[in-house]
Amino acid sequence: NAGVTQTPKFQVLKTGQSMTLQCAQDMNHNSMYWYRQDPGMGLRLIYYSASEGTTDKGEVPNGYNVSRLNKREFSLRLESAAPSQTSVYFCASSLVHLLTYEQYFGPGTRLTVT
Amino acid sequence: AQSVTQLGSHVSVSEGALVLLRCNYSSSVPPYLFWYVQYPNQGLQLLLKYTTGATLVKGINGFEAEFKKSETSFHLTKPSAHMSDAAEYFCAVSDKSGGTSYGKLTFGQGTILTVHP
Numbered sequence: 001n002a003g004v005t006q007t008p009k010f011q012v013l014k015t016g017q018s019m020t021l022q023c024a025q026d027m028n029h030n031s032m033y034w035y036r037q038d039p040g041m042g043l044r045l046i047y048y049s050a051s052e053g054t055t056d057k058g059e060v061p062n063g064y065n066v067s068r069l070n071k072r073e074f075s076l077r078l079e080s081a082a083p084s085q086t087s088v089y090f091c092a093s094s095l096v097h098l099l100t101y102e103q104y105f106g107p108g109t110r111l112t113v114t
Numbered sequence: 115a116q117s118v119t120q121l122g123s124h125v126s127v128s129e130g131a132l133v134l135l136r137c138n139y140s141s142s143v144p145p146y147l148f149w150y151v152q153y154p155n156q157g158l159q160l161l162l163k164y165t166t167g168a169t170l171v172k173g174i175n176g177f178e179a180e181f182k183k184s185e186t187s188f189h190l191t192k193p194s195a196h197m198s199d200a201a202e203y204f205c206a207v208s209d210k211s212g213g214t215s216y217g218k219l220t221f222g223q224g225t226i227l228t229v230h231p
Contacts, residue, residue: 004157033219040123040223042221044221058218102160103219105159108157
């Protein structure tokens, strides 16, 4: 049981390049989330998917797109990377049912945009 | 919109001393409450959660937190700090009213705990 996995672990992009961050979970969770973490700002929600086939914007969606490929996989795409998108990106999943709200996090992707 | 405030971006304690990390939330309805820990270069790990019932919640690694509705607080404590507790700690809340907020977490800014020998 691998939990939440993310690829790649590290990435360096030039301004204007595109890339897709991959996330997969094997816990049969219905909801998945993408966050970015910047020093002193906690985690900010970029996009989330409450269930397979649905996606919604979070707090900071500009410059990103997502795809919920199936129940297991949720990808985050940067179409034209900007230096302001330099951050650590975390994927999380949860089984949102009654009292079960906790989210399980992947190890993160450290992205640098030059 | 909900918000979470963690008082003190850095807390430093001696090994064996009490650890107290503060968290206050703003919500008209008491939310679900969580504490997560993040060790360097790792993802977040759930320490403990409050959803309903007993207001004193025990978590992993000897940590506990108490939900105080009147103070809108959920402070994290540990009686005796250990060197291995050095990490960043995040308080988070989830709106349990359903709708578009269903399952989403709002995080505080984080508190870095340093433990001195």
